[in-house]
Amino acid sequence: MFFKLFLAFTLIPFVEIYLLIKIGAQVGAFNTILIVIVTGLLGASLARLEGIKTMTKVRESLNRGELPAEEMLDAMLIFTAGVVLLTPGFLTDLAGLTLLVPKARYWFKRWLRKKFDEWLVRSSGKGGTSIRF
Numbered sequence: 820m821f822f823k824l825f826l827a828f829t830l831i832p833f834v835e836i837y838l839l840i841k842i843g844a845q846v847g848a849f850n851t852i853l854i855v856i857v858t859g860l861l862g863a864s865l866a867r868l869e870g871i872k873t874m875t876k877v878r879e880s881l882n883r884g885e886l887p888a889e890e891m892l893d894a895m896l897i898f899t900a901g902v903v904l905l906t907p908g909f910l911t912d913l914a915g916l917t918l919l920v921p922k923a924r925y926w927f928k929r930w931l932r933k934k935f936d937e938w939l940v941r942s943s944g945k946g947g948t949s950i951r952f
Contacts, residue, residue, distance in 0.1 A: 835908030
């Protein structure tokens with residue numbers, strides 16, 4: 820896990836800097852900064868819109884007496900997208916904007932659920948406590 824975090828915190832910034840330099844050389848420094856600002860503004864407004872929709876769904880689920888697990892996962896991913904969009908760069912903006920698209924978020928949620936299930940099976944098989952739903 821440490822190695823993955825180390826790679827994430829070193830490799831991603833290097834790739835972002837490389838992309839900023841390459842794109843800046845092609846379209847100019849001002850246009851590159853403008854693109855990063857516009858994607859940040861677009862992402863912030865989209866995150867706000869998706870967040871409002873998700874919170875409405877959470878409220879509706881709670882009013883029906885249901886556990887809003889799916890909606891809470893959506894909220895977590897939208898929050899993550901917003902945080903990633905705050906990081907200047909093209910790769911992180913692309914990742915953040917992708918997480919804000921409902922169809923893409925659906926596939927990512929399916930992948931996450933599969934990973935959670937695998938984690939629960941591994942942890943219960945090693946003598947750990949298992950969580951049952």
